[in-house]
Amino acid sequence: MAGGAASGGDATSDAYAPARGWLLLPAWLVLGLVVLVPVFLMLVYSFLTKEFRGGVIWEFSLAAYDQFFIDRGLFGDDPPRIEWAYIQIFWRSIWQAGVATLLCLIIGFPTAYFIATRPAQQRNIWVFLITIPYWVNLLIRTVSMRFILRDQGPLNDFLQWVGVIGEPLTIINTNLGVQIGLFYSYLPFMVLPLYAAIERYNFALSEAAADLYAPRHKILTRVVLPAVKPGLIAGCILVFVPSLGSFLAPDLLGGARNFMIGSLIDEQFKGSAGNWPFGAAASMILLTLVLLVLMVLARQQARAARGAG
Amino acid sequence: MRVGADRFAFPGFRTLTFLCLFILYAPLLVVTVYSFNDSRSITTWEGFSLRWYVDVFVGPDSAKFKSAAFNSFSIALIAASVATAVATSAALAMVRGGRFKLRTATFGLISLPILVPEIVTAVAILIFFNTIGFTRGYMTILIAHIAFCIPFAYLPISARMQGIEGSFEQAAMDLYATRAQAFRRILLPMMMPGIFAGFLLAFIISLDDFIITNFVKGAGVETLPTAIFGSVKQGIRPNIMAISTMLLAFSTVIVTLSWFISRIDRTK
Numbered sequence: 001m002a003g004g005a006a007s008g009g010d011a012t013s014d015a016y017a018p019a020r021g022w023l024l025l026p027a028w029l030v031l032g033l034v035v036l037v038p039v040f041l042m043l044v045y046s047f048l049t050k051e052f053r054g055g056v057i058w059e060f061s062l063a064a065y066d067q068f069f070i071d072r073g074l075f076g077d078d079p080p081r082i083e084w085a086y087i088q089i090f091w092r093s094i095w096q097a098g099v100a101t102l103l104c105l106i107i108g109f110p111t112a113y114f115i116a117t118r119p120a121q122q123r124n125i126w127v128f129l130i131t132i133p134y135w136v137n138l139l140i141r142t143v144s145m146r147f148i149l150r151d152q153g154p155l156n157d158f159l160q161w162v163g164v165i166g167e168p169l170t171i172i173n174t175n176l177g178v179q180i181g182l183f184y185s186y187l188p189f190m191v192l193p194l195y196a197a198i199e200r201y202n203f204a205l206s207e208a209a210a211d212l213y214a215p216r217h218k219i220l221t222r223v224v225l226p227a228v229k230p231g232l233i234a235g236c237i238l239v240f241v242p243s244l245g246s247f248l249a250p251d252l253l254g255g256a257r258n259f260m261i262g263s264l265i266d267e268q269f270k271g272s273a274g275n276w277p278f279g280a281a282a283s284m285i286l287l288t289l290v291l292l293v294l295m296v297l298a299r300q301q302a303r304a305a306r307g308a309g
Numbered sequence: 310m311r312v313g314a315d316r317f318a319f320p321g322f323r324t325l326t327f328l329c330l331f332i333l334y335a336p337l338l339v340v341t342v343y344s345f346n347d348s349r350s351i352t353t354w355e356g357f358s359l360r361w362y363v364d365v366f367v368g369p370d371s372a373k374f375k376s377a378a379f380n381s382f383s384i385a386l387i388a389a390s391v392a393t394a395v396a397t398s399a400a401l402a403m404v405r406g407g408r409f410k411l412r413t414a415t416f417g418l419i420s421l422p423i424l425v426p427e428i429v430t431a432v433a434i435l436i437f438f439n440t441i442g443f444t445r446g447y448m449t450i451l452i453a454h455i456a457f458c459i460p461f462a463y464l465p466i467s468a469r470m471q472g473i474e475g476s477f478e479q480a481a482m483d484l485y486a487t488r489a490q491a492f493r494r495i496l497l498p499m500m501m502p503g504i505f506a507g508f509l510l511a512f513i514i515s516l517d518d519f520i521i522t523n524f525v526k527g528a529g530v531e532t533l534p535t536a537i538f539g540s541v542k543q544g545i546r547p548n549i550m551a552i553s554t555m556l557l558a559f560s561t562v563i564v565t566l567s568w569f570i571s572r573i574d575r576t577k
Contacts, residue, residue: 009467013475014407015488023402024415026395027459031418034456038433039425045436055439107332110325117318126326128568133333135510135564137517139534140553143541144336147343147550152352154339187333206317219317245426247520252541262428269435269524276436283432290426 039287046281054274064281086264090285093260096175097243100182101190104239105232108190112231113224115191116198127195134188142248145181146172149253173255181249189238197231198224229304233297241290261286337557344550351545361551368548370540377536381516384451384532389512392458393466396511397504399459400467405475422457430457431524438525445527453525454515461514462507465571469503470496506571513563516556 016023046064048056066072071083115126133141148155149171156168171177201224209219225232243249247262254260261282268279343351347358365374399419403412422430434453435445443449477499478491486494519534526535533556540549 009404009471011404011407011412012471012473013405013479015475015478016401016405017407017409020402020406020409023398023406024411027399027419027463028415030395030456031421031459034434034437034452035421035425035430036418038437039429041436041440042429042433107325107329110319110322111329114318114322114326128565129330130333131568132561132564133337135513135517136337136560137534137553137556139517139519139538140340140557141336143537143545143549143553144340146541147340147351147545148336184332184336187329191329203317210316216317216319220319224317241424241426245428247428262426265428265432269432279432280436283429286426287429290424290429294424 042280043284046277046284048277050275050277052274054269054276056276061277064275064277067275067278068281068285086282089259089264090261090289092175093244093262094289096179096182096260097240097246099179100186100243101236101239103179103183104187104190105236108187108194108235109232112191112194112198115195116201117203123199127192130188130191130195134192138185139248141185142181142252145184146252149177149180172253173258175254175258177253178250178258178260181253182243182246185246185249186239186243189242190235193234193238194228194231197228197234201227226304230301233301233304237294237297240293244290245286340550341554341557344547344554346547349547351547351550361547362555364548365552365555370548373531373536374533374552377531377533380447380450380530381533384447384454385512385515388451388454388458388515389462389508391455392511393462393504393508395455396459396462396466396507397500400463400470404467404470419460419463421460423460427520431521434521435524445525446530447527449525449527450522450530450532453521454518457518457521458511458515462511464507465510465567466500466503466507469500469506469571473499502570502573506567509563509567509570513560513567517560 045056047060047062049059049061049063051057067083068086069083071081071085072078111130115123115130118126147153150156151168151170151172155171156165159165160168171180205223205227206219209223210216214222245262246260247266250258250260250263251266254263265279265282265286267273268275268282273279343354344361345357345359346354347360348355365371396419399415403415406412434449434456438445438449473496478495481491481495482488517534518532519538522532523535523538526532531539533552537549537553537556540546
């Protein structure tokens with residue numbers, strides 16, 4: 001089952017087997033040329049020499065990775081030490097993506113569970129309500145969040161009106177702003193795969209546990225959670241990975257002092273830094289991280305699926 | 310089978326579900342309400358008005374918005390059409406092509422734009438166009454959009470095809486229909502809801518994309534999201550809220566359509 005899910009399900013017939021090379025050709029061509037080859041080019045670029053104000057000179061250089069990991073002082077002649085600045089940006093991004101994943105799980109799991117325990121007719125309506133924000137423009141959603149969280153925005157107005165706070169809270173341009181933004185951006189990405197897993201869960205198992213006098217919270221943690229673990233992992237991937245490389249939330253809600261990996265990369269290409277090899281190197285490091293996370297979780301998922309099946 | 314799932318519902322979970330929906334919708338509703346505000350300032354409410362909607366179409370920024378809208382919609386239409394055709398063809402091979410060696414690798418390739426963080430894909434495509442010396446502009450946006458729309462079109466299309474048994478086509482061919490006839494008269498009509506849903510999702514994904522577009526667009530070529538982003542950097546103005554609300558409404562309609570179409574069952 002795990003192998004089937006990882007390869008997009010099994011084929012249902014082999015009627016088109018003779019033509020499959022031709023049928024796959026357009027997809028191979030487009031994705032190979034516009035996605036796969038470019039990723040290799042990006043790896044190549046990360047080992048090239050930077051050209052002033054964007055672009056590269058085709059000369060091998062380790063300067064990008066050197067700049068990322070090693071601090072040689074302002075004039076480049078100090079004894080080399082570890083450069084912490086970029087590692088810190090990566091660490092903070094991992095941390096914030098992790099917290100966002102946890103927050104999404106805390107709100108997302110009860111939501112998915114609640115929806116899955118509704119009668120079939122109602123379930124569709126609930127899922128539909130989660131699906132709309134899933135597909136709606138992320139830029140506009142982030143802009144709305146910025147509008148809400150402003151110093152003179154509706155949230156502060158409301159909190160002052162209730163009397164919880166005297167002075168408006170500054171949330172925009174802080175790490176908290178970024179954190180809220182990430183959570184808000186990817187919340188539906190947690191609910192939908194979780195729901196899909198819980199919906200398939202056979203509640204007769206809960207019934208059996210209840211017959212054996214298991215208390216309700218034990219049924220949840222010892223029976224339901226292990227059974228829906230693949231969905232749990234899928235949800236965590238779908239929140240963690242885009243959060244890690246997120247650009248809009250840190251840019252629109254964090255400002256200049258709350259850099260994440262996405263902002264660092266963006267600055268090399270679109271911003272003032274203009275250091276393409278360094279941007280390519282940072283992207284490669286991000287990609288490596290993501291692939292590592294995916295591999296670990298895919299293995300977990302395969303194990304969970306084997307355990308359940 | 311669902312023996313009294315209700316019994317295992319937790320009381321607090323209902324509240325959390327409402328909280329979840331509130332969190333998801335409140336910001337969008339607030340922006341929608343404020344887009345109808347008859348005030349230059351975005352802070353104070355001065356009564357209902359459509360002036361900012363009028364402003365989007367005839368105001369000082371209207372030329373910029375119109376060309377951005379033209380670019381966005383034409384790119385989304387072309388990219389979604391091409392991506393849907395490519396994805397349908399790939400789905401035929403993947404779902405009706407039996408087992409073959411490159412199957413898992415091909416699925417990996419198709420899912421790549423979903424798995425890799427968008428900013429990495431954006432950097433890679435920018436570097437690609439730079440290497441082959443392709444001037445950035447409308448075409449580069451279009452090519453990039455075709456590529457990253459493919460997986461979004463592929464998923465509903467292949468899911469649909471998986472739900473249609475091969476025996477329908479087999480029956481037609483037993484009655485002397487050719488392979489082409491079986492495809493056109495049997496499989497394609499049954500596939501249509503999936504294909505249409507895939508097209509609509511690809512369309513929305515293209516229309517909404519910001520990060521990749523921002524990387525591969527040339528100077529002076531804007532789509533709606535890049536135009537909105539550029540304006541927002543200088544502060545949220547009411548006309549931006551109006552245009553955002555229109556885009557929100559449009560996306561909602563498309564997603565709703567796609568939702569209902571993908572639920573049409575033609576196998577019965």
